[in-house]
Amino acid sequence: MSQPAIQQIDAEKTPVSQDMAVKCVGLSKVFKDFWLRSRVKAVNDIDLEIRKGEVFGLLGPNGSGKSTTIKLILGLLHPTAGRIAVFGRHPRDVKNKQRIGYLPEESYLYPFLNAYETLEYYARLFHQKRGIRKGRIETLLEMVGLQHVARRPIGEYSKGMQRKIGLAQALINDPDLLILDEPTSGMDPIATADVKRVIVNLAERGKTILLCSHLLSDVEDVTDRVAIMYGGKVRRHGQIDDLLEQHDRTLISTPALDAQGEERVIQALESQGICDTAITRPRQKLETLFLNIVAEAQAAGAATSGAQSGGKIADFLATGADTGGDAVIEQLVTMRSKGSDVEHPSDTELARDESKAHEEQVIGSLTSGADAPVPEASHPSRTPPPQEQTDTGLIDSLIQKKDKRDPPKP
């Protein structure tokens, strides 16, 4: 099914650089009726570039053309106009599909197969040998927290559980490009957090992810760049931080202050000529509260017949060569000995503790006028969403301004 002729045309007319996973140029899709009259212009002359290793969000309200764009990229639809290159090849090139994982907007799974058989079926489509297949299936089932219901028919699963199996099948081939269409649709907050954690982890392992959703908070938590579609057109696109940053406001975050402390901060700011200030008690996100309650219930050993929280990300989903069946099994054994939920909290908690201590010092220096230690520049990295976030950047800038005004005495 390789189509070199089309690739050549693409290569000539649409240069695709080596670090580009998907490139669409002038892409349009018009659906026609029986009499070949244009019925719906689903995608209207869009240009799209998704770089290798990035998490790209495709946003838009229902009917904006997101899913159609994805189906064009997957070769399930043919473009009416324009060109698409996926890893520099035609989207219908069968060899290319070895590198793609796809989770559709709904669970198009066979209801008569159970979870294990479902993953086995898709693994066979990737020509995986028995040993590798078996290891990956068990790892993925554990990863999505469905190993205990693996022999139940998919038809008996809740929508969220079906989505989880959908995600597992999308990962069965350790894809280089993962296309997720509404991945958290129908999932509870725990499962949603799990999916986002998986996305973050995969991105850290160098996978390219195209995330399509209208749940903006989900996209905001995990994506590097986004394109916002409406009426079949891309209205805006760019780095998520660039798009979201409010350049005319600054937010200072500190540990809880008493009334006296608040007054002193306001005075300090006013002394710098900043009068339009407001101090409020920050609220934690509802998602965080919910996850904490569930975590407490799980710690207390409360039983559930539904899906469990997912385990560690499967190690075979790595950059580069396949680790093989033995390695996966070895990894599983290691994983079991460590427990299922051990990956991120320790690092983040450490970071949070350090950050908290540092913040106390900063506030102390701010109110007393003493020097504050300058924190090390933090590496830009995606943080799993459930963790409480503390922005020290603005405090740092405030300190720097203060330092400029009051140079340290010799």
Place this chain on the structure above:
Amino acid sequence: MRKSWKMWLIVLLALVALTEGVGLLLAAQGSDALAQVVRSIGRIIANAWVIYGLIVWREEPWVRRFGVILLGTAAAQLMALIFWALGWTDMVIATAGAYAMALIFYAGLWLIRILLSPGVAMFGVARTLIDEAIRMKIALVFIVGVAILIAVFPFIIDQDDFLKYRITSFLTWSLMATSVLLSLMTLFLSIGTITKEQSQRQIFLTLTKPVNRAEYLVGKWLGISLLNLLLLSVAGAGIYSFTMLLEAQPARDNADRLAVQSQVLVARHWVEPTPPNPGELQQMYDNLLERARDEDPERYGKPGDPPEEVSLADRADLQQKVMLKWFSIPNQSTKTYRFSGLENAKRFPQPLQLRFKPKLAGKSLDGFVFLRLRVNGRPYSKPGITTAQGLLKLAENNFHVMDIDPRVIDERGGLSIEITNPTPGGVRQPVLNFNPKDGVELLYRVGEFEDNLLRTLCVIWMRLIFLAMLGLAAGTYLSFPVASLVCMLIYFTAAGNAYLAESLQHYAAFPKDSLPFLDKVLWLIARALGLFSEGKYYDLFKMLIKLIASGFMLVAPSFGDLNPTPLVADGRLVPMDMVTRAVLWSGGVWTGAVGLVGWLIFRGRELARVTV
């Protein structure tokens, strides 16, 4: 979990080995009673251990399979015991047959799963299709239907009839039911699987994996074909078991028993007669055509015109009349029928069977026909039916089989049968007729019933293979109801091709076969315009119907020539030629052509629909 069930299995094996070992030791020392006690206790513990394992490790696939087989066996034994206690011996046998079929099905399914287990995309598609067929209820209805029909047929056939006819009826009906039900299942399954995957969009996930569309279609086809092979094996086992059950039933008399052995549960080659003079039939045809041309030159052409000028339908009519005449023997006349190519028959020790069905053109004497028979010039007689005058007295309009010693076949492998229409007791007998198709035949045994049944199932399987691809190809483009209608139309056309062709011949006027294609088209246009201008709209409509039907029949395959059921039911050899043609045409050419069309449609098809 895996370690635990292994431990359970090891303990079980150890328990069995220990029990048997101790039992053997005790028996060797002469303590038979103690050995028996040890064995009994050991078996009780082992059984309890097995039940414990089946409950605890039921999630393990192989344990589940083993448990199902065990439960099925126990249920069948229980049913058989109940029937036995009630004195319903037939039901005991039927239960055993049904159990055997179920066991073969289960084991076969397991075997197919193993065959399709390698990591090949096509195998994955095939295996999932089999799961779909088994776990969704439509296929199951057909499977159970076949099993029930086969198990029930032997008991609904008239028990007072000749055993020979009961077995023939059973074979005919069971094979026909198997063929029709599996054909329908194949069509519904193949159309259903591909249309449903498109409408429910499972195909999105499959075809975004490294599977090209040809592999997908072939995978589906492979799955249905293997499932059909399995179901045919089950049905074949059932048919064979119940045939043997019928054979064991009491026959009406010795002749009936002998007929079962020599005429039904065998594979016989058959030879049709030819005239001693090869030109005789042609001469008869020419004479008949000449007379027809004198009477109706517009239809048959002028005297002296080439014979090809006569239409195919009229030619067939004339040939039929010639054959009828040749198989008619007026009173006081004798006809010689020559059978050749019997060299092989000489090698077999079994007698040749002359099979014929005499019929009188007028009233018979008390339902009997008298005739004189000579084999290679020697008079033939058979105790019980030969009169004092050396005539054979036979029931009219019934098939009769006369055994002939194969040693009378001449060196050239030929045998001549002379039949005379006599005047028994001075009463003129009306014209004696034989059916031109199977009125006079010579048969001889060349094989066994089992081989014949196997060939029959092979031919049916080839038909199912074609239907599977037909359904898939139709489903690539059409919706389920439309594809089902189209496939049913093709199936019934293929099954009744010969009858339809005969009906169409006389339905409406059509150009002569000898005309070139362009002339035929011009003839049709001129005829249509003529009928229209004359206001004969109904004739015009009929002509159009015939045109459409003829075109459809030209592309639709014909199963008529590949129908082995009447042969196997009649104890005739299903020729290897038929099996080869079935493999070549049904399994090869037709399947390939339909598959190619399906693939050409499917490969460029957009699978997603508008979703904005």
